[in-house]
Amino acid sequence: MRIAVDAMGGDNGSKPIIEAIKQFKKDYPDVEPVAFGKKEELEELSSICRIVDAPDVVPMEAGALEVIRMKNSSMCKAISTMKEEGFDAVVSAGSTGGFLSAATLILKTIPGVKRSALVTAFPTKIKGKKVVVLDVGANNENSAEELVQFAHMGKAYHQALFKLDNPKTYLLSNGAEAHKGSPLVKETYALLNNHFPGFMGNMEARDVLNGEADILVADGFSGNVLLKGMEGIAKMMSSMIKANFKKNLWTKLGYLHVRKGFKNMSETMDYKSTGGAMLLGINGVVIKAHGNSDAYSFKNALRVAKEMVDDQVINKIRESLSHE
Amino acid sequence: MRIAVDAMGGDNGSKPIIEAIKQFKKDYPDVEPVAFGKKEELEELSSICRIVDAPDVVPMEAGALEVIRMKNSSMCKAISTMKEEGFDAVVSAGSTGGFLSAATLILKTIPGVKRSALVTAFPTKIKGKKVVVLDVGANNENSAEELVQFAHMGKAYHQALFKLDNPKTYLLSNGAEAHKGSPLVKETYALLNNHFPGFMGNMEARDVLNGEADILVADGFSGNVLLKGMEGIAKMMSSMIKANFKKNLWTKLGYLHVRKGFKNMSETMDYKSTGGAMLLGINGVVIKAHGNSDAYSFKNALRVAKEMVDDQVINKIRESLSHE
Numbered sequence: 150m151r152i153a154v155d156a157m158g159g160d161n162g163s164k165p166i167i168e169a170i171k172q173f174k175k176d177y178p179d180v181e182p183v184a185f186g187k188k189e190e191l192e193e194l195s196s197i198c199r200i201v202d203a204p205d206v207v208p209m210e211a212g213a214l215e216v217i218r219m220k221n222s223s224m225c226k227a228i229s230t231m232k233e234e235g236f237d238a239v240v241s242a243g244s245t246g247g248f249l250s251a252a253t254l255i256l257k258t259i260p261g262v263k264r265s266a267l268v269t270a271f272p273t274k275i276k277g278k279k280v281v282v283l284d285v286g287a288n289n290e291n292s293a294e295e296l297v298q299f300a301h302m303g304k305a306y307h308q309a310l311f312k313l314d315n316p317k318t319y320l321l322s323n324g325a326e327a328h329k330g331s332p333l334v335k336e337t338y339a340l341l342n343n344h345f346p347g348f349m350g351n352m353e354a355r356d357v358l359n360g361e362a363d364i365l366v367a368d369g370f371s372g373n374v375l376l377k378g379m380e381g382i383a384k385m386m387s388s389m390i391k392a393n394f395k396k397n398l399w400t401k402l403g404y405l406h407v408r409k410g411f412k413n414m415s416e417t418m419d420y421k422s423t424g425g426a427m428l429l430g431i432n433g434v435v436i437k438a439h440g441n442s443d444a445y446s447f448k449n450a451l452r453v454a455k456e457m458v459d460d461q462v463i464n465k466i467r468e469s470l471s472h473e
Numbered sequence: 474m475r476i477a478v479d480a481m482g483g484d485n486g487s488k489p490i491i492e493a494i495k496q497f498k499k500d501y502p503d504v505e506p507v508a509f510g511k512k513e514e515l516e517e518l519s520s521i522c523r524i525v526d527a528p529d530v531v532p533m534e535a536g537a538l539e540v541i542r543m544k545n546s547s548m549c550k551a552i553s554t555m556k557e558e559g560f561d562a563v564v565s566a567g568s569t570g571g572f573l574s575a576a577t578l579i580l581k582t583i584p585g586v587k588r589s590a591l592v593t594a595f596p597t598k599i600k601g602k603k604v605v606v607l608d609v610g611a612n613n614e615n616s617a618e619e620l621v622q623f624a625h626m627g628k629a630y631h632q633a634l635f636k637l638d639n640p641k642t643y644l645l646s647n648g649a650e651a652h653k654g655s656p657l658v659k660e661t662y663a664l665l666n667n668h669f670p671g672f673m674g675n676m677e678a679r680d681v682l683n684g685e686a687d688i689l690v691a692d693g694f695s696g697n698v699l700l701k702g703m704e705g706i707a708k709m710m711s712s713m714i715k716a717n718f719k720k721n722l723w724t725k726l727g728y729l730h731v732r733k734g735f736k737n738m739s740e741t742m743d744y745k746s747t748g749g750a751m752l753l754g755i756n757g758v759v760i761k762a763h764g765n766s767d768a769y770s771f772k773n774a775l776r777v778a779k780e781m782v783d784d785q786v787i788n789k790i791r792e793s794l795s796h797e
Contacts, residue, residue, distance in 0.1 A: 334613075377678035378678035381678060
């Protein structure tokens with residue numbers, strides 16, 4: 150298994166990515182990461198993996214066309230080499246828009262896929278259980294047929310990741326009742342109901358984390374609002390918690406008693422443990438790591454890439470869409 | 474000033490509402506609440522305010538037509554009496570869908586208003602500052618022209634509540650850049666940009682609570698996802714915090730040191746202090762209190778109703794839309 154790694158993208162430069170590759174290689178000696186980036190910066194990886202010199206760095210706000218024009222960029226070269234040499238996966242922490250659209254343009258979508266979707270897993274209040282949400286932002290708008298495909302792709306992804314036989318699939322709506330929702334939701338509901346095994350109905354945004362749903366289907370705009378809205382309030386509450394404990398000697402003393410609980414809590418809420426988001430519907434495993442990934446987070450992104458290849462998620466998507 | 478109060482709606486029956494009316498009357502002896510509900514249950518209010526017997530209770534999932542057919546329900550009678558006798562406001566903690574659509578059908582929208590919008594204020598990380606968000610769920614879908622009207626109505630509401638001269642208005646989108654967004658967002662952006670004073674551009678869901686925006690405009694579906702998504706994760710984190718402190722004697726001891734900070738935090742996050750949401754665009758002040766309102770929360774809803782009447786928010790909306 151070979152994984153193309155954009156070693157330059159991301160807010161923190163190549164350092165955490167080099168570290169992540171080292172750790173990943175220790176855990177999975179059989180997998181071959183290939184690092185793309187400034188050769189001299191990646192020197193220390195030379196005994197561990199193949200290095201491809203790609204000295205340019207794609208700016209954070211770059212679009213697809215810019216990326217494709219930057220043939221010597223680590224991001225572009227990672228994707229195009231993956232295609233040319235038939236690698237299994239590509240991972241980048243660089244510009245989301247640029248990476249996703251360049252990957253789509255170069256690798257192409259799986260035959261029959263109308264639109265690709267960005268998928269990620271949210272923590273829930275049930276310990277260890279996650280809910281797979283898609284699309285969280287690859288699209289600005291979607292049709293009902295596209296949402297039905299998202300349900301199929303989400304199921305293949307969920308089964309690859311969690312090996313659950315009959316995941317429960319819900320549709321994000323503004324009310325739980327069958328008749329509630331935007332015209333798009335109503336149309337999608339009608340298509341999924343009685344036709345999609347495991348479809349359980351509509352779900353309000355407030356119930357997404359209650360552990361009931363395994364998969365939540367949303368259009369890219371609403372899914373993005375959900376993801377980022379939750380991220381925003383979680384961040385605000387976390388900094389309020391920290392400030393509470395830092396106030397004075399007594400509150401610091403108080404922290405000593407509860408730190409284990411709060412550490413568990415921030416681990417649960419930590420997006421870094423999910424290792425980024427996958428772009429589903431593309432010919433190949435495409436993983437977008439978080440822009441500010443540290444070594445731990447990026448290693449998780451590499452691990453997810455490996456699992457997706459192991460579980461042949463691309464083939465599963467191909468199959469489930471051909472039966473549709 | 475007279476305010477029609479549905480004293481039976483809400484998950485907790487008439488008890489907290491009776492208590493709220495008593496407290497409200499103490500704070501504002503000049504305002505006249507009129508209580509609608511089962512006469513025998515409201516007996517103790519007889520020395521404080523007028524009571525109108527309306528023995529039926531609208532079920533939580535009732536729609537507009539059901540409410541209107543239930544002529545002897547506290548909700549329906551409150552709205553229709555408001556119309557007949559020219560009251561200034563109506564407040565209910567009953568079925569959202571039923572209340573909003575019955576109020577719209579009976580009281581009618583302000584001339585020129587295309588769609589009414591549900592507005593509420595979110596806490597931000599800047600102490601004491603709130604951000605006004607609309608529509609949070611009155612509509613299943615909206616046009617760009619409707620969103621422009623929401624911006625006008627939101628401004629009138631914000632000025633009535635916070636007396637700020639030039640509130641900063643943003644549009645909820647999946648990216649902060651001008652070209653980002655759904656087709657609806659792009660169209661609305663073009664209409665607001667350079668035409669709407671104080672329009673600052675697009676805002677991602679993760680930045681809504683950072684204190685930068687005074688007003689956030691969204692279509693009813695996305696606004697609802699934002700509101701309920703935040704509510705869901707805030708609830709989950711709060712219960713994790715509580716569980717952390719309740720673990721054993723040591724963690725309880727820890728809590729003693731930080732309880733003041735955490736109390737402040739839960740007050741900041743407490744939706745009860747906002748007193749519910751207002752339906753903007755209707756002829757008259759229509760306030761939807763939370764279904765599970767306690768006396769404190771319902772009193773805040775009554776206070777918001779009073780402030781909206783004091784500040785003539787309906788006239789302000791009428792004016793701002795006539796200049797449009």
